[in-house]
Amino acid sequence: MILRPLFREPVRSSLTVLAIALGVAVVLAIDLAGTAAAGSFRSSMETLAGENDLEIVTAGGVPENVVATLASLPSPLRVTPRIEDYAVVAETKQTLPLIGLDLVAQADRPTTSFSFPGVDDAWKSLAAKDGIWIGESLKRKPGEHIDLLINDQIATYTVRGVFADSNGSTPAVVMDISAAQHALNRFGRIDRVLVQVPHAPSLEDWQQRLRQALPAGVQVRAEGAGTNENRRMLAAFRWNLRLLSYIALVVGAFLIYNTISVSVVRRRSEIGIVRALGASRGLVLAAFVAEAACFGLFGALIAMPLGRLMAGGAVQMMGATVEALYVSSRPGVIALTPFSVLLALLVGVGVAVASAYSPAREASLCRRLKPWPADGESTRRECIRRATSSLLLQWR
């Protein structure tokens, strides 16, 4: 009684299933694309920093003398001052994180990602304010020149070296900290200082010690707090898109509502028959809801491959937005996960059932149980219902 009527009207059923499929596919595509565009996000600003425990920040930038204060503390701290901003490749308009690091100190550390042709060359490179190091995924070779838009000014820079960024970190432009200060016109201040502390005493103790050693207004916090803020912003961005994608579901929901309403009108006589034969209201309600659930299920099954296809296009647009507005990232692989499948099924069936509930409830509450008209029974409500039904049928 549920499935056969659907197959008897293949065009109407197909259109309804297609509408649901499109709606669910859009939701799924946005979710998959969002995951791919931002899910693989590992900020270059973090991955190029190495292992650190604490970060020191302050509003308006950390004064340079804080680094000197930290370096003079009688503790084996590893101090990494950083300048962070963005650079745009003039040729491709690609936005890349710009990181200013103390490259001499970095070169001395065994965990560094940067390679220098030689110490002398390094000093020469550092002395030149146009020297940059870039991720190997940008496919540039040492010695090549590249025009970058930094701080609203385009300047030509020379690639002094490349660093590996195939480990999930995003491509970035790295400069020596003094060159970065020069390029950004940000003298005397740095954005963050990353600090690696010994294992003992505890991190909280170190945090307390550094707070006491540093001037008031300087914030000492666990490393990665900034990344978490980025993640929260990205999550908000994705929710925004997700909510917009739900608009596509409205069309499917309207069609389901319409289809079930028409089904109720057309099968009013059948409702009367089964009620006369002993079906309860709950059973009638369940039958129509089940019919809608079938639409939702079929729609969701079609939506899965469709959403996967649509995600391919969406990920590029979303990736560009994420990169421009939030953080440089490299799109990950678009893959249907068990969560995506569950999402499609829940959204498809859920929307279908929710849309069908009202007409299904009306069917279950139908007071005319009998398939025959009673003597002289013809109320105004019946007339309105008949007129509405005929309009709906014509529209269909």
Next chain:
Amino acid sequence: MPILSLQSVTKDYLAEGQPVRALHNLSLEVSRGEFVALVGRSGCGKSTLLSLAGAMDFPSSGVVLVDGVVTTSLRDDALARIRREKIGFIFQSFQLIHTLTVFENVELPLLLAGKKAAREVARDRLSWVELDGLGARYPHQLSGGQMQRVAIARALVQSPAILLADEPTGNLDTSTGNLILELLRRLTREQNTATIMATHSVEAAAMADVVVKLRDGEIAEVTRR
């Protein structure tokens, strides 16, 4: 004890905003094994009486008892159970579900009741109405007489105490109609059901044990044979 009892039943409808009295202070008792014909002009209250007897509607006043149970005090689930277990319906236009086969139509009340071995019972009831071998067909593949037999088999599938028939021969030719009436009379005797049939046909009424003539919602005359 009568299987069906209507006591001082009145039923009012609102039609075009105006109250219409379909039944007025009507009392009737029907026992098992009785074949009762309700006769009268259109709008005299026959179908309304069937609706009340079938627990599909409530009286405006008065009491309807089905097998000793007052239907007005029951909730929808309990009413549905009474319809499922105690009452069989036969309609003028057969009211078979066209997307279901004959077998499925007949076993539907059993499936609604959650009973097992529905197919076997349906096959048995189809043999009662001499439709063995047609179970796999769809209603549109049957003649009018065959469809009404299917409807009768469906009405009898739960072995109901009360069989309500609304113009069961209204859409059939005379000879087929007579066969259906004969079948109803035979099954009433054999199954000891109380059969109440609304009809315009004098010939159909002539086959009943009791003829109740309705006029303007009231019993005008009761003839027992």
